[in-house]
Structures are given as C-alpha cells and as structure tokens.
Amino acid sequence: MSEIPPIPSQNDARPSVQIDGVSKSFSGVTALEPVSLKIRKGEFLTLLGPSGCGKTTLLNLIAGFLEADSGELFINSELVTQVPPHQREIGIVFQNYALFPHMSVAQNVAYGLRTRRVPKAEIAERVRETLALVKLEDFADRRPRQLSGGQQQRVALARALVIRPRVLLLDEPFSALDRNLRTAMQVELKEIQSRLGLTTVFVTHDQSEALSMSDRIAVMSRGRIRQIGSPTEIYDSPQNHFVSTFVGDANLFSATLVETDGKKVSLNVGETRLPLTTYQDELPAAGPVTLFVRPEQCRLSAAGQDGAIPATVALSVYQGSYAEMHLDCPTAEGGRVMLRVPAAEALPVGTAVSIALPEQGPAIYAKEEAAA
Ligand SMILES: Nc1ncnc2c1ncn2[C@@H]1O[C@H](COP(=O)(O)OP(=O)(O)O)[C@@H](O)[C@H]1O
Ligand SMILES: [Mg+2]
The missing domain is CATH 3.40.50.300 (P-loop containing nucleotide triphosphate hydrolases)
Incomplete structure (x- = not known):
C-alpha cells in the first residue's frame, strides 16, 4: 500500500x-x-x-x-x-x-x-x-x-x-x-x-x-x-507604520521626536512630553514621527493628568464583556483613539479624559501615508 x-x-x-x-x-x-x-x-x-x-x-x-x-x-x-x-x-x-x-x-x-x-x-x-x-x-x-x-x-x-x-x-x-x-x-x-x-x-x-x-x-x-x-x-513588534495598522488595532499619534539614547526616547505629543523605551533597534531621525500603541497598552485616566494625552469620549460601544471607547483626540492621526475598558467602566459621551501610555512598549515610526 x-x-x-x-x-x-x-x-x-x-x-x-x-x-x-x-x-x-x-x-x-x-x-x-x-x-x-x-x-x-x-x-x-x-x-x-x-x-x-x-x-x-x-x-x-x-x-x-x-x-x-x-x-x-x-x-x-x-x-x-x-x-x-x-x-x-x-x-x-x-x-x-x-x-x-x-x-x-x-x-x-x-x-x-x-x-x-x-x-x-x-x-x-x-x-x-x-x-x-x-x-x-x-x-x-x-x-x-x-x-x-x-x-x-x-x-x-x-x-x-x-x-x-x-x-x-x-x-x-x-x-x-x-x-x-x-x-x-x-x-x-x-x-x-x-x-x-x-x-x-x-x-x-x-x-x-x-x-x-x-x-x-x-x-x-x-x-x-x-x-x-x-x-x-x-x-x-511591528517594525513600521504599515504593518502596525494592517495587523491588529493601532492607535497612532502625531509626535515630534526630541532626542534618542539607544531605545530610550523623548518626544512631544502636542503639549505632552513623553519619555518612552521602545523595542526598536532602529529609530527614525529627530523631527515629526508617528507614535504607535496597541489599544490594550493604553489606559484611561482623569482629565489633566500629567504625562497623559488629552482626549474626549466620542462614542462608547457595548460589546458584552467590555466596551470599546472611541475618543476624540486632536493629536491622534485621524483624530481618533480606541481602547477597551470593562463594560461597567464605560464613560459618558463628552467626558474629558486623558490617555496614559506605558513607558515600555510603544514604537516610533517615520511618517508614512496610510499605504495600500
Ligand atoms: N497579468 C497582469 N497584467 C497586468 N497587471 C497585472 C497582472 N497581474 C497582476 N497585475 C498587477 O500587479 C499588481 C499586483 O497584483 P496581484 O499580485 O494580483 O496582487 P494581490 O494578489 O496581492 O491582490 C496589481 O497592481 C495588479 O493590477
Ligand atoms: Mg491575489
């Protein structure tokens, strides 16, 4: 056989x-x-x-x-x-x-x-x-x-x-x-x-x-x-803007890279100064960049919190075990940020909040058009 x-x-x-x-x-x-x-x-x-x-x-x-x-x-x-x-x-x-x-x-x-x-x-x-x-x-x-x-x-x-x-x-x-x-x-x-x-x-x-x-x-x-x-x-660990958005959900902010020291970077998102450590081996040159964070790495905190990015609740979508919070955020590419919270913690539309990012985990990409 x-x-x-x-x-x-x-x-x-x-x-x-x-x-x-x-x-x-x-x-x-x-x-x-x-x-x-x-x-x-x-x-x-x-x-x-x-x-x-x-x-x-x-x-x-x-x-x-x-x-x-x-x-x-x-x-x-x-x-x-x-x-x-x-x-x-x-x-x-x-x-x-x-x-x-x-x-x-x-x-x-x-x-x-x-x-x-x-x-x-x-x-x-x-x-x-x-x-x-x-x-x-x-x-x-x-x-x-x-x-x-x-x-x-x-x-x-x-x-x-x-x-x-x-x-x-x-x-x-x-x-x-x-x-x-x-x-x-x-x-x-x-x-x-x-x-x-x-x-x-x-x-x-x-x-x-x-x-x-x-x-x-x-x-x-x-x-x-x-x-x-x-x-x-x-x-x-997506290595560029395109991969970060094509695979999984991405929050992207317009930022200015101020200085780098190995994987440690300092950047401005609007008025907010952020010190971060990335996973990247190569970083773009100082100047305008895109800051990338997965929704699960973002935390909602009270409005006006130091070192967090200002935003306003635009829409909350109930999903059973969690709620998807869509935030208006002037410093985000496309003006919007999405993150998920336990359904019971969803906030009313119009609430002023701030978005706290982890010090480890975000990535910084050279600016790139939303490519197809
Ligand atoms: N036989 C062909 N003649 C002319 N253009 C083609 C031909 N096959 C593919 N293309 C072009 O090459 C590009 C890549 O096509 P393709 O490999 O089919 O993409 P995908 O499979 O990722 O959708 C597209 O712009 C498509 O229009
Ligand atoms: Mg094909």
Missing part, C-alpha cells in the same frame, strides 16, 4: 523554497519589487497584504505560471527559474476551486497522476487515501456541482496533495466560504499540513487568518515585503 509522504526532518536546515531577488512588472508597471525569502522545510508561511500588493504575482512566480524579470528561484536547492510549472512538483489551490465540472470527484483528484502517467492501480489507491485525508471518501463519484463550497475546496486540496508536492501553494483558498466554514477549513488545513510536514505558502488578505495559521507571516504592501516574522513578532 502506498503511503502519504514521510514527515521531513524538522531540523533540516536547507530551505525548501529560496527566492533570490525575484521581481516582476507588467507593461512597465511594477507588481513585485525584487523579493528575497527563504522558506523552511515543513514551514507554513503566509503572504499577507491588501489587494493588489503582489501576493498572487509572487505565488505565480513560485509556481512558474509567470516568468520573473530578475532573480532566481530554488526548490529543495534545485534551480527552477527556467523549469516549467508541471515539472516543479508543486500543488496549487485557488480561491475559485477550478475543478473540472464534467469529471467526478475521483477523476478530478486523479488528474495530476494521469498526466504524470502513474499506473492505474496506484492512481486508484492514492486517490482513495487522499480523499480519506480530506474526509471525502464517500463523495468519490459525485460531480463538483453536487458539492458544497467547502467540499469543493477539499477536492481542490486533494487534487493538489495527491501528486505529493514538494511545496503547497494556496491563493486565498477560503475567502469564498462563510465565516464558520472558513474557520473549520483553516483548522483542517493546518492539521493536514502539519501531519504531512508540508512546506506551504498561503496567501490571504485576512490578518486573523494569517495570525492563527502561520509559522511565519510576510506582510506585503506595494510589491514589497514590509516585515517577516512569527505571528507574535508581527503583532507585538
């Missing part, structure tokens, strides 16, 4: 996918700046970013559907820049399933093995075990249109897995599914992926999907990777 591919050694240091300075433009318009990236064997790496930032372009370059303008691509140390897609041994799942409507589920899954001239008996066995892996063993003879969206996406996943790919690529695979089904499919994919130890590149524009599934996240905007790191690194 044939077996699911063995779990690769977790301490194999060679990257599974290596991208060296790969770039792409379409009719002179840059879709992807030169990108370099190493994806470890068995790693679940997510490309996260807004629509149009180059995620699909990068995925299609890895798959070989697009030819790079510059750079080199390696899979398991083999140079594949000039290798056609079907010889790269990559499994791909798209958002729209792309199943063959006239074929049964089993025939859809068998397709990649037939084109690879695998013997019939082995095809039958591998299709059977792969359908079992995605829990569709009872649906082998159905047509795609007789299946729900979630089931169709499992067929697409089985079709990608059956060839025993060296790398699995998924482009927004669950974005057409409703929320509950999406969560269920996320859990299932993660289980299958870690059981098989399969190197996976997953594309999404959904930050919570990225945070919950990934070993590492590459946050992209405008054809560039803006930060790459574990979900905790990305959430706790």
Whole structure:
C-alpha cells in the first residue's frame, strides 16, 4: 500500500523554497519589487497584504505560471527559474476551486497522476487515501456541482496533495466560504499540513487568518515585503507604520521626536512630553514621527493628568464583556483613539479624559501615508 509522504526532518536546515531577488512588472508597471525569502522545510508561511500588493504575482512566480524579470528561484536547492510549472512538483489551490465540472470527484483528484502517467492501480489507491485525508471518501463519484463550497475546496486540496508536492501553494483558498466554514477549513488545513510536514505558502488578505495559521507571516504592501516574522513578532513588534495598522488595532499619534539614547526616547505629543523605551533597534531621525500603541497598552485616566494625552469620549460601544471607547483626540492621526475598558467602566459621551501610555512598549515610526 502506498503511503502519504514521510514527515521531513524538522531540523533540516536547507530551505525548501529560496527566492533570490525575484521581481516582476507588467507593461512597465511594477507588481513585485525584487523579493528575497527563504522558506523552511515543513514551514507554513503566509503572504499577507491588501489587494493588489503582489501576493498572487509572487505565488505565480513560485509556481512558474509567470516568468520573473530578475532573480532566481530554488526548490529543495534545485534551480527552477527556467523549469516549467508541471515539472516543479508543486500543488496549487485557488480561491475559485477550478475543478473540472464534467469529471467526478475521483477523476478530478486523479488528474495530476494521469498526466504524470502513474499506473492505474496506484492512481486508484492514492486517490482513495487522499480523499480519506480530506474526509471525502464517500463523495468519490459525485460531480463538483453536487458539492458544497467547502467540499469543493477539499477536492481542490486533494487534487493538489495527491501528486505529493514538494511545496503547497494556496491563493486565498477560503475567502469564498462563510465565516464558520472558513474557520473549520483553516483548522483542517493546518492539521493536514502539519501531519504531512508540508512546506506551504498561503496567501490571504485576512490578518486573523494569517495570525492563527502561520509559522511565519510576510506582510506585503506595494510589491514589497514590509516585515517577516512569527505571528507574535508581527503583532507585538511591528517594525513600521504599515504593518502596525494592517495587523491588529493601532492607535497612532502625531509626535515630534526630541532626542534618542539607544531605545530610550523623548518626544512631544502636542503639549505632552513623553519619555518612552521602545523595542526598536532602529529609530527614525529627530523631527515629526508617528507614535504607535496597541489599544490594550493604553489606559484611561482623569482629565489633566500629567504625562497623559488629552482626549474626549466620542462614542462608547457595548460589546458584552467590555466596551470599546472611541475618543476624540486632536493629536491622534485621524483624530481618533480606541481602547477597551470593562463594560461597567464605560464613560459618558463628552467626558474629558486623558490617555496614559506605558513607558515600555510603544514604537516610533517615520511618517508614512496610510499605504495600500
Ligand atoms: N497579468 C497582469 N497584467 C497586468 N497587471 C497585472 C497582472 N497581474 C497582476 N497585475 C498587477 O500587479 C499588481 C499586483 O497584483 P496581484 O499580485 O494580483 O496582487 P494581490 O494578489 O496581492 O491582490 C496589481 O497592481 C495588479 O493590477
Ligand atoms: Mg491575489
């Protein structure tokens, strides 16, 4: 009986996918700046970013559907820049399933093995075990249109897995599914992926999907990777304005950086002088900057408190166990700050307050437009 591919050694240091300075433009318009990236064997790496930032372009370059303008691509140390897609041994799942409507589920899954001239008996066995892996063993003879969206996406996943790919690529695979089904499919994919130890590149524009599934996240905007790191690194220590706002909730203040001493900084937010210690290794030059704090790091205190930022309650949104307080704040970028308090501590609209920041934890970024 044939077996699911063995779990690769977790301490194999060679990257599974290596991208060296790969770039792409379409009719002179840059879709992807030169990108370099190493994806470890068995790693679940997510490309996260807004629509149009180059995620699909990068995925299609890895798959070989697009030819790079510059750079080199390696899979398991083999140079594949000039290798056609079907010889790269990559499994791909798209958002729209792309199943063959006239074929049964089993025939859809068998397709990649037939084109690879695998013997019939082995095809039958591998299709059977792969359908079992995605829990569709009872649906082998159905047509795609007789299946729900979630089931169709499992067929697409089985079709990608059956060839025993060296790398699995998924482009927004669950974005057409409703929320509950999406969560269920996320859990299932993660289980299958870690059981098989399969190197996976997953594309999404959904930050919570990225945070919950990934070993590492590459946050992209405008054809560039803006930060790459574990979900905790990305959430706790965003390195720039874009990442801080794209992942999680951010409060941003317009500030003036007065002086720096290593990670210790002194800055002005309006009339308020703040001494802070950041987690950053690199700080922008003195002058106008953006001060970043997560809502959970901000505390509400009485109006006029020394070293805290003046604000006024604009709206309080009851959320059951807590209330979301939206504050008008003249020194905040966009004029608003949000923080959460226990529901019983919500303050009436119009109350003058001040916002106290922790001395450890905020970050200071060079000014940047709200980028897409
Ligand atoms: N085949 C193409 N021809 C022209 N422009 C393209 C093509 N594919 C992508 N683009 C452009 O490249 C940029 C990145 O697109 P894409 O990689 O699809 O982004 P994402 O997947 O992050 O939404 C966009 O500006 C898009 O319009
Ligand atoms: Mg896309």
